[in-house]
Amino acid sequence: MIPTATPAYDELAATYARMHHLGHLYAMASWDRAALMPPAGNEARTAALAEMSALLHRMRTDPALGERVARAHQEPLDDLQRANLREIRRDWHAATALPESLVQRREIAASRCEHAWRTLRPANDWAGFLGPFREVVALAREEAALLAEQSGLCRYDALMDRFEPGMTSATVDRLFGDLRQWLPALIDRVVAKQAAEPVVEPRGPFPVDAQKRLGERVMRLLGFDFAAGRLDVSAHPFCGGVPEDVRMTTRYDEREFLSALMGTIHETGHGRYEQNLPRGWLGQPVSLARSAAIHESQSLAFEMQLAGHPGFVARLAPLLADVFGAQPAFEPERLLRLLTRVRRGLIRVDADEVTYPAHVIVRYGIERALIEGEIEPEDIPALWDAGMAELLGVDTRGNFRDGPLQDVHWAEGLFGYFPCYTLGAMYAAQWFAAMRAAMPDLDARIGAGDLTPVFDWLREHIWTQASRWTTDELARRASGQVLDPAHFRAHLESRYL
């Protein structure tokens, strides 16, 4: 090796480049499992992924890595290298905080609980779920305690920090506290207003082939690069693969096309973020997407901000008529009404952008208290019913299937992720406010069918910045301020009142 002024940093960078290459194979095999793999291949695939997972874990927890991080701090690094070192340090700390045995027990408990959930949810069997779920909660608390000890954060914050570095429950409490003051009244007003504006429901069936063509055309309209990605089908839609080759999935139902279409638009937001991460830094942690909330801010910028905009709807309408045949529901004004319809519902993933935060606030309050030990798993249904009644005015008593059993997150031990959805919606509103401030003619241009100013702004301010800055710094550089929930409120009031 040629001697350099930054030998420790260079060794770290080489190790992370190797992990990036090996992680590529893991990502592709995971995507393939969800999208293409025949059922009998599962056992071998699971073993192959576990082998790679163990290998990557050994690489990430190598004690030599910790020493190199310490030495690299003394080296003459430039700003970008220093940002990369910050992210490497974060990754190394997260990987080494937990003993291998806890990681394994957690994975087994989550896998068992998730497997049980698949049948217990349709059976509405909350009591049956409690057994495997208690184990998941116990191990999550154990993990949270270890991470909290290392980081100095409180337990829930230590879990949330894995998805949203720098975010604390004190901040979430403030943001969501504000939200719960005005959201129920806003929902009331919007629902009352829309009651006088009936929607025309599209008439099906909507053949899968036509839906697939529609999805691909909308992805092109949204700038997805099909030379560096694909759209396939899986039971649970997601955006996988690697930045150089993004593998999006969706699922189709011939009775209605909106959920596949909106899901595809949502995942395209994730996909474009990944496709536009800075090529020159790929392989290094600084090249990764900033955080879960920033990622969701991209999918929601596409699915909510853009897809509910009259200018986008005007471009969507002829595509619908083209693939399905013309019908009254596809006229732009009617379509816009359909896409911005607000309904109080039980299911988070089906919720519109106005009611969605209510679902998140209920989950956040419950999971925070659960991890901090203030409540136990058996307390969840009563808290759920109370929260849903207060925020959405719906009765969820006894309906566990469409209540606390509806999401897979808790079964899998994914505590600390739910807030990111609504933080993402808030960030998305803030990005559009910043765009409008910078480009007063933005709505006129979108209205004329030109989406490029939106993509150009996101590329410059979010996508290509990756993890170069902390989240607060990213927000300041992009929009002049850290997260301010006023933009989200202003957006909802402007669009729906």
Next chain:
Amino acid sequence: MIPTATPAYDELAATYARMHHLGHLYAMASWDRAALMPPAGNEARTAALAEMSALLHRMRTDPALGERVARAHQEPLDDLQRANLREIRRDWHAATALPESLVQRREIAASRCEHAWRTLRPANDWAGFLGPFREVVALAREEAALLAEQSGLCRYDALMDRFEPGMTSATVDRLFGDLRQWLPALIDRVVAKQAAEPVVEPRGPFPVDAQKRLGERVMRLLGFDFAAGRLDVSAHPFCGGVPEDVRMTTRYDEREFLSALMGTIHETGHGRYEQNLPRGWLGQPVSLARSAAIHESQSLAFEMQLAGHPGFVARLAPLLADVFGAQPAFEPERLLRLLTRVRRGLIRVDADEVTYPAHVIVRYGIERALIEGEIEPEDIPALWDAGMAELLGVDTRGNFRDGPLQDVHWAEGLFGYFPCYTLGAMYAAQWFAAMRAAMPDLDARIGAGDLTPVFDWLREHIWTQASRWTTDELARRASGQVLDPAHFRAHLESRYL
């Protein structure tokens, strides 16, 4: 670890199980690259595969492995473990025989030559090909010398041994020497006989969707397990993936369906071999397919022995009529004529089973002399022209495109593989002779549409035996004798005269 009586063997087995898991990810990513990957993903994929390739190479060449092989020889192993140790030793020797630098130079030269070949072949540019090809030959000779030194084989045999362990050029000379005595006269007689039996050509177009349905139905007829495999599309058809999840590919041309169909039948033979390798030993070298010739004997058992059998054709005919619509060419007798038509052609991959060996004999003579240093690359065209004139009676002068440039094998440095195609055809004939000896009603049963006796015999005698025995021992146990070319001759004479 619990102490056992075979600690060295157990460590070896654990290492190979790990390599099997990691190799799974390599195999899937390679298949994906050929079948699905969008073009811009190539650079990242190449880097990911190279990283894994280097990792597996380090694992295979670990000096500790060699010591464990030596110690394991002293341990109380059962027969299966001993067979596995034999294969592990072979693998370790093959991996350690070559210095890393040679492996890298060879890969670079092959990649450069293959890349040049893609444009030089259509341009019919033999002189241009000679430049990069000389480098490939020089490195192949270097490799052959090192492998020969280690194994005590002659140089060409040392290369062939990578694909066909135990086979020597002395044996191939004897087998092919016999063949070239009677093959040209047989071709003359068959062509003359068939001249009086005109074929009815099928009339297209043949839509891709219909061809795909046909391929899948024929694969089902041939027993392919779609719960443990898939059929997709790639530029060059192959059978990839892993035994637990076989990924076959084909390609379609709407102007004619026979090449996709016959290719699919061929790859299904490979695929069923892989799908029926012994599950209990998977991950160990003893569980791998025996050799290239034995693998080709399975694809050719399907594509030649079975697909040219009147009983199979009778089952195929209604499928064709069903997917494409009925037409005169699809009547069983006419279809059989079409599928057994013998034509003197220039292209190996398009050849029928009668003329195919002539293509192989020409290549074998040239590549053996090339590796042994008896000729130089510039001598190839004259030898090619002479061989093709002698064996097939065709004039190939000046036509390099459809002459020595037609195959990618030499450009990629794959010397020693060509004989395996014809050895495989000979083995396939020998398997069917053994089946007929064991089951005198075999042809009647196939004639009645029942293919199971064939599959049952292959499963019992070939597929589930994997690499438990040497190739000669496998042949003896399956058919009572080592490879005897008389069965191939008898098969051709019986079917075509």
